[in-house]
Amino acid sequence: MGATIRDVARDAGVSVATVSRLINRTGRVRDDTARRVQAAIDRLGFRPNAIGRTLSTARTRTLGVVIPSLSNPVFAEAVAGITTEAKAQGYTLMFTSTEYASAEEQPLVGALLDYQVEGLILTVADAADSPVLDRLDHDAVPYVLIYNQPTERGRPTVTVDNVTAGREVAGMLVDLGHERLAMVSGRLAASDRARARRDGFVAEATARGLPPPRVLEVDFVDLDADAALAPLIADRATAPTALFCSNDLLAISVIGALGRLGLGVPGDVSVIGFDGIAVGAQLHPTLATVTQPSREMGRVATTRLLARLAGEEAAAATLLPHGLRLGESAGPAAKPCPAAPQTPFHHNGRSAS
Amino acid sequence: MGATIRDVARDAGVSVATVSRLINRTGRVRDDTARRVQAAIDRLGFRPNAIGRTLSTARTRTLGVVIPSLSNPVFAEAVAGITTEAKAQGYTLMFTSTEYASAEEQPLVGALLDYQVEGLILTVADAADSPVLDRLDHDAVPYVLIYNQPTERGRPTVTVDNVTAGREVAGMLVDLGHERLAMVSGRLAASDRARARRDGFVAEATARGLPPPRVLEVDFVDLDADAALAPLIADRATAPTALFCSNDLLAISVIGALGRLGLGVPGDVSVIGFDGIAVGAQLHPTLATVTQPSREMGRVATTRLLARLAGEEAAAATLLPHGLRLGESAGPAAKPCPAAPQTPFHHNGRSAS
DNA sequence: GTGAAAGCGCTAACAC
DNA sequence: GTGTTAGCGCTTTCAC
Numbered sequence: 001m002g003a004t005i006r007d008v009a010r011d012a013g014v015s016v017a018t019v020s021r022l023i024n025r026t027g028r029v030r031d032d033t034a035r036r037v038q039a040a041i042d043r044l045g046f047r048p049n050a051i052g053r054t055l056s057t058a059r060t061r062t063l064g065v066v067i068p069s070l071s072n073p074v075f076a077e078a079v080a081g082i083t084t085e086a087k088a089q090g091y092t093l094m095f096t097s098t099e100y101a102s103a104e105e106q107p108l109v110g111a112l113l114d115y116q117v118e119g120l121i122l123t124v125a126d127a128a129d130s131p132v133l134d135r136l137d138h139d140a141v142p143y144v145l146i147y148n149q150p151t152e153r154g155r156p157t158v159t160v161d162n163v164t165a166g167r168e169v170a171g172m173l174v175d176l177g178h179e180r181l182a183m184v185s186g187r188l189a190a191s192d193r194a195r196a197r198r199d200g201f202v203a204e205a206t207a208r209g210l211p212p213p214r215v216l217e218v219d220f221v222d223l224d225a226d227a228a229l230a231p232l233i234a235d236r237a238t239a240p241t242a243l244f245c246s247n248d249l250l251a252i253s254v255i256g257a258l259g260r261l262g263l264g265v266p267g268d269v270s271v272i273g274f275d276g277i278a279v280g281a282q283l284h285p286t287l288a289t290v291t292q293p294s295r296e297m298g299r300v301a302t303t304r305l306l307a308r309l310a311g312e313e314a315a316a317a318t319l320l321p322h323g324l325r326l327g328e329s330a331g332p333a334a335k336p337c338p339a340a341p342q343t344p345f346h347h348n349g350r351s352a353s
Numbered sequence: 354m355g356a357t358i359r360d361v362a363r364d365a366g367v368s369v370a371t372v373s374r375l376i377n378r379t380g381r382v383r384d385d386t387a388r389r390v391q392a393a394i395d396r397l398g399f400r401p402n403a404i405g406r407t408l409s410t411a412r413t414r415t416l417g418v419v420i421p422s423l424s425n426p427v428f429a430e431a432v433a434g435i436t437t438e439a440k441a442q443g444y445t446l447m448f449t450s451t452e453y454a455s456a457e458e459q460p461l462v463g464a465l466l467d468y469q470v471e472g473l474i475l476t477v478a479d480a481a482d483s484p485v486l487d488r489l490d491h492d493a494v495p496y497v498l499i500y501n502q503p504t505e506r507g508r509p510t511v512t513v514d515n516v517t518a519g520r521e522v523a524g525m526l527v528d529l530g531h532e533r534l535a536m537v538s539g540r541l542a543a544s545d546r547a548r549a550r551r552d553g554f555v556a557e558a559t560a561r562g563l564p565p566p567r568v569l570e571v572d573f574v575d576l577d578a579d580a581a582l583a584p585l586i587a588d589r590a591t592a593p594t595a596l597f598c599s600n601d602l603l604a605i606s607v608i609g610a611l612g613r614l615g616l617g618v619p620g621d622v623s624v625i626g627f628d629g630i631a632v633g634a635q636l637h638p639t640l641a642t643v644t645q646p647s648r649e650m651g652r653v654a655t656t657r658l659l660a661r662l663a664g665e666e667a668a669a670a671t672l673l674p675h676g677l678r679l680g681e682s683a684g685p686a687a688k689p690c691p692a693a694p695q696t697p698f699h700h701n702g703r704s705a706s
Numbered sequence: 707g708t709g710a711a712a713g714c715g716c717t718a719a720c721a722c
Numbered sequence: 723g724t725g726t727t728a729g730c731g732c733t734t735t736c737a738c
Contacts, residue, residue: 002492004715015725020717030723050467051407052715055730060404062447062468069433071631071648076429080422083450092464094415095448097436111445114403115415139355252635278424282605284637295424357731368709373733380734383707405731408714710737721726 003044005052012040023048054116063305064112065095066105066122067146072249073277074294075123078146081298082121089306091118100221102190105132113141119305121298123147126192127155142308144301147292149192154316156308158301162193165290165322166200166244169272172324173242174208177333178270181205181213182232182240184254186220186247194246197274201244214240220250225257233263241269241333248273248280248289255287255329266331276325285328293320356397358405365393376401407469416658417465418448419458419475420499425602426630427647428476431499434651435474442659444471453574455543458485466494472658474651476500479545480508495661497654500645502545507669509661511654515546518643518675519553519597522625525677526595527561530686531623534558534566535585535593537607539573539600547599550627554597567593573603578610586616594622594686601626601633601642608640608682619684629678638681646673 009016014037021027022037029037040046054060063086067075079095086093094112098104102125109120109132119142124130127148133155136143145157173181183201185194198215205213218228233239245251251273255265265271265285273280276291297320304314362369367390374380375390382390393399407413416439420428432448439446447465451457455478462473462485472495477483480501486508489496498510526534536554538547551568558566571581586592598604604626608618618624618638626633629644650673657667 005717006715016716017718017726018724021724024717026717028723033723047463047467049469049715051404051413051469052730053717054404055408055715055732056717058730065448070423070429070436071433073426073429076423076426079448080424080450083423083448084452087449087461092468093448095418095432095436095446096440097433099437108440110400114400115445116402116404252632256635279605279632279636282609283632283635358733359731369732370709370711370734371707374708377733381707386707402731405714406733408716408731409733411714708738710735712733712735714732716730717728719726719728722724 002049003046005046005048007044008037008040008046011044012037060116060118061090062092062094062115062117063302064109064115064117064120064122065093066108066112066120067097068100068123069097072247073279074147074247074249074275074292077277077294078298078301081295082302083298084295085299085302089302091302091306100190102126105130106135109136118309119143121146121301121305125190127151127157128153128192142305144305144308146297146301147193149196150317150319156304156314156316156318158297158304158318158320159193160290160292160322161319162196163200163203165274165324166197166202167204168200168324169197169244169274169290170201170204170213171208172326173244173270173272173330174205174210176242176270176331178242179210179333180238180240181210181242181244183213183215183244184229184232184246184250185215185217186250188215188217191246197244197246213244218250220247223250223253225253226260229254229257229261233258233261233269239269242330243269243271245271245273248275248277248287251287251289251329252280252283255283255285265329267334270330270333272327272330276323280327281325283327283329287325288327288330289325291323291325293322296320355402356399358399358401360397361390361393361399364397365390413469413471414443415445415447415468415470416655417462417468417470417473417475418446419461419465419473420450421453421476422450425600426632427500427600427602427628427645430630430647431651431654434648435655436651437648438652438655442655444655444659453543455479458483459488462489471662472496474499474654474658478543480504480510481506481545495658497658497661499650499654500546502549503670503672509657509667509669509671511650511657511671511673512546513643513645513675514672515549516553516556518627518677519550519555520557521553521677522550522597522627522643523554523557523566524561525679526597526623526625526683527558527563529595529623529684531595532563532686533591533593534563534595534597536566536568536597537582537585537599537603538568538570539603541568541570544599550597550599566597571603573600576603576606578606579613582607582610582614586611586614586622592622595683596622596624598624598626601628601630601640604640604642604682605633605636608636608638618682620687623683623686625680625683629676633680634678636680636682640678641680641683642678644676644678646675649673 096108128151148157273289280287449461481504501510626642633640
């Protein structure tokens with residue numbers, strides 16, 4: 001299809017080395033030679049073949065990205081941030097997704113490595129117990145995680161403080177007068193961050209003197225929310241009055257299911273999600289949620305990875321600030337204290353971690 | 354980092370040709386030789402370098418993807434479909450986005466071509482007038498568009514029938530008793546599909562005897578919907594009773610703005626979007642919209658591109674069926690005929706195109 | 707069935 | 723300043 005560096009050299013009557021020097025600005029080229037070469041380049045529409053270049057430089061200037069799914073806006077937004085930053089730094093992305101099948105992580109990463117990506121940005125099921133990360137560590141392949149929990153082994157990750165955020169959610173709900181809390185989560189085995197959110201949530205609830213909240217684990221992909229929730233709320237007298245969902249997409253499904261099951265939100269039950277996807281603010285009731293700076297997380301992860309490639313050392317975990325967005329889907333508990341309306345609740349959600 | 358084919362050959366005491374034959378299943382290798390080579394491969398953890406392979410085969414098995422933005426779920430969903438299908442066919446994706454800057458299309462595509470992607474899937478601002486597509490055509494680079502309008506030059510695209518869909522929206526609103534229609538669209542110059550939707554909408558409205566609907570063009574990125582809409586609805590007596598928005602994200606913004614401006618949806622004004630992003634069904638009121646099979650569009654585009662790479666010819670445009678989802682955000686016109694409530698409206702939206 | 711060697715497009719010594 | 727040449731990791735004739 002395209003012309004090669006040899007074609008250009010021939011056309012300009014110089015050697016390939018001169019052409020190479022010109023296009024890479026490595027080494028001096030006389031002015032009139034440069035003009036002749038440039039003319040040949042333009043005439044032939046020559047663009048250097050990045051593959052050929054890679055083979056001799058051993059540098060691809062590509063990054064690999066592996067996330068669970070682009071259908072979840074929280075990941076799409078992070079990838080948007082990665083894209084922006086990578087582009088700005090002259091890197092190109094190779095992208096793929098596991099569709100929440102953690103067994104896919106290994107082969108997909110392998111495929112990207114075959115293409116010699118210089119580093120990877122990924123979200124895995126469980127950063128602390130991950131064959132694919134073991135292999136990356138072993139092979140000294142640079143990578144940065146996003147969303148994943150910090151690990152004892154100090155794996156590099158860019159995320160928010162999920163435990164503290166979970167605690168804040170529980171605290172907020174207790175402050176609103178709720179006494180029967182529960183959590184609805186995707187498969188905990190497939191999400192270290194969901195576990196962290198639960199841990200914080202349960203810890204704070206019990207610290208506030210409540211019994212340990214029930215945790216309902218559901219299959220996030222192809223979820224029948226109605227069927228999953230029915231048992232939880234069967235007995236209205238003991239049903240939770242507040243539900244913490246491990247992510248916004250799940251929270252939205254839950255609110256829909258509750259409606260179909262005859263429960264109003266937040267009238268009968270408060271619901272709060274996690275992620276802060278943009279659309280949550282447009283729902284009615286607006287979705288109460290813990291916000292993560294997803295786009296920024298993608299940007300920062302890219303910056304960190306590139307710094308790493310440049311030889312810089314960096315801390316294991318970069319914790320970005322989360323926020324608590326008190327949407328209409330979470331409100332005061334109705335039953336317990338009808339005579340004591342809460343004062344307007346203010347919480348900026350800035351954790352101190 | 355990794356072992357090369359030469360390392361394997363040396364370790365197994367054979368030539369690189371034999372190793373190559375084994376890993377590619379091209380040519381026969383004696384059983385015991387194969388075992389020895391396989392053992393060496395396993396011992397060294399050898400994985401063929403795709404870059405080296407590319408250089409000699411002139412095939413990368415990579416596809417390039419360029420879309421406006423991953424922040425818009427309609428594109429994220431399409432890319433999810435592309436990812437799935439490409440993966441299934443053994444192709445890897447190189448991804449980038451323009452963030453709605455059409456001037457970026459050319460350089461970004463150029464960067465992907467430098468990496469020798471075998472073909473491209475993209476959404477451009479205007480398929481009929483596109484420097485980047487001119488160049489791809491000229492260089493005979495295989496590509497398939499998604500979302501873009503079919504062109505006279507027969508550029509390959511996978512989309513829905515935007516004109517017919519636009520007509521159906523107008524027809525539906527007229528059937529609901531609306532007489533003052535308007536459209537709110539992103540920059541028409543930056544979206545051939547928005548123009549098509551408008552054309553159908555305006556044509557049908559006038560065909561039904563209405564004056565040509567006003568078309569309000571807004572800046573989709575960083576939009577101040579309140580300010581943009583205020584003039585349109587300043588005079589309640591002449592303000593439109595139904596608003597067709599060129600995409601769902603815009604429709605959601607518009608509904609929010611209308612609320613802040615004191616207009617209820619659909620009580621005071623009906624709003625209908627375009628795209629069918631998943632979250633629309635969760636809004637309150639649920640979003641009336643024209644649905645596109647985005648994920649499927651991504652899948653089909655990938656299939657078509659791969660067929661093209663395999664040498665198959667194909668029709669220029671693949672039109673996938675759209676649907677009309679009559680959400681709560683669009684309802685009967687309140688004012689004109691208070692005495693003639695519409696019968697429940699049924700419309701399956703399957704166009705006959 | 708196996709090996710030797712050329713070559714894919716480029717960069718980087720190394721000469722001149 | 724410029725040219726020659728040896729690779730980078732792989733596939734693929736062509737011999738044997």
